[in-house]
Amino acid sequence: DAKTTQPPSMDCAEGRAANLPCNHSTISGNEYVYWYRQIHSQGPQYIIHGLKNNETNEMASLIITEDRKSSTLILPHATLRDTAVYYCIAPGTGNQFYFGTGTSLTVIP
Amino acid sequence: GAGVSQTPSNKVTEKGKYVELRCDPISGHTALYWYRQSLGQGPEFLIYFQGTGAADDSGLPNDRFFAVRPEGSVSTLKIQRTERGDSAMYLCASSLDTGFYNEQFFGPGTRLTVL
Numbered sequence: 001d002a003k004t005t006q007p008p009s010m011d012c013a014e015g016r017a018a019n020l021p022c023n024h025s026t027i028s029g030n031e032y033v034y035w036y037r038q039i040h041s042q043g044p045q046y047i048i049h050g051l052k053n054n055e056t057n058e059m060a061s062l063i064i065t066e067d068r069k070s071s072t073l074i075l076p077h078a079t080l081r082d083t084a085v086y087y088c089i090a091p092g093t094g095n096q097f098y099f100g101t102g103t104s105l106t107v108i109p
Numbered sequence: 110g111a112g113v114s115q116t117p118s119n120k121v122t123e124k125g126k127y128v129e130l131r132c133d134p135i136s137g138h139t140a141l142y143w144y145r146q147s148l149g150q151g152p153e154f155l156i157y158f159q160g161t162g163a164a165d166d167s168g169l170p171n172d173r174f175f176a177v178r179p180e181g182s183v184s185t186l187k188i189q190r191t192e193r194g195d196s197a198m199y200l201c202a203s204s205l206d207t208g209f210y211n212e213q214f215f216g217p218g219t220r221l222t223v224l
Contacts, residue, residue, distance in 0.1 A: 032210055043113075043200055043215035044152065087151060095204075095211050096142060096165065099151030 004088045009104040012082075018075040020103050022088030025069040031091065033064065035073045037084040038102070044087065047073065078107045111135065113216035115201050121222045122191055130186040130219045134203030141184050142213060143176055146198040158184060159206065191223045 005023040012018040024033060032051050036044040048055055048062045050071065055062045061074040075082055087102040114133045122128050134141050139160055144152035154168040158178045166176075173191075178184040188195055198220050202213040 034212070036215075041198075041218075041220075043202075043217050046212055046214070049210070049212065085151075091211060095140065095206060096154035096157055096168065097144075097152070097202075097213060099144075099153070101149075101151050 003098055004090055004100055006086075006088055006100060006103045008101065009106070011106050011108055012075075012078045014080060014107050014109050015077055018073075018078040018082065018105060018107070020073040020075075020086050020088075020105065021070065022072070023070045024088065024090045027068055027090050029068075033062070033068075033071050034089040034091070034097070035060070035062065035086065036089060036099075037082075037086045039084045044099075047086075078105075080107050080109065083107045113201055113203055113214050115199075115216040115219050117219060118217065119220045119222075121224065123224050124191060124193060126191050126223075128188050128191055128221065130188075130199050130221070132184045132186070132201030132203075132216060134182060134184070134201070135214055136182075138203035138205055138214070139181070140204045140206035140211070140213075141178060142202045142204075143184070143186050144200040144202065146200060146218070148197075152200050155186070188221075191221075193223050196221055196223045 034049045035047040038044045050062045064071045085102040087099045089097045116131045141158040143155040146152040157165040161181045173189045175187045198218045200218045202215045204213045
């Protein structure tokens with residue numbers, strides 16, 4: 001089962017890109033990487049997922065290194081509402097998610 | 110609503126009491142998960158259902174915790190003889206569980222406080 005490592009906290013100026021890194025060096029070849037975020041007192045919200053290729057949706061972009069040992073979530077134009085805890089997740093063989101403690105992102109006006 | 114719902118949203122109980130927490134998954138989702146989240150921590154896995162059966166209950170902390178999903182839809186997490194350390198946010202998620210891809214949809218959670 002892959003585990004992930006993220007910095008505990010980051011700041012980002014409003015309107016700038018937020019780049020959140022994640023290490024998942026033990027990920028296996030068929031395990032997706034998922035990103036969720038959690039705004040205070042709410043349930044986790046899905047952002048994006050990827051396997052090998054870079055991905056983009058209306059919320060974010062996901063850059064996965066060629067060796068799949070790390071990835072970066074990019075919020076292209078951070079807003080104050082993006083302040084949240086961001087989790088990089090690689091699921092276990094039993095499909096449960098290992099969340100870790102995530103990265104607390106603060107967007108500064 | 111089309112999302113995962115959990116009831117109650119808040120539950121306050123006294124030490125030693127029994128509580129039940131309910132989860133209504135998204136219709137058609139065969140997989141259902143329970144997680145527990147303590148303050149300042151990420152959610153921690155408790156149990157995973159595939160249909161009616163518990164496919165993995167390795168995250169349940171002890172035998173005071175039990176969960177059922179008798180008809181493969183609604184699930185109930187049951188906690189006996191509650192302790193103050195059981196105070197946490199209990200989250201439920203569901204997914205289609207189509208194999209390697211397994212996006213989980215989370216409910217708003219039930220905040221349990223044991224006095």
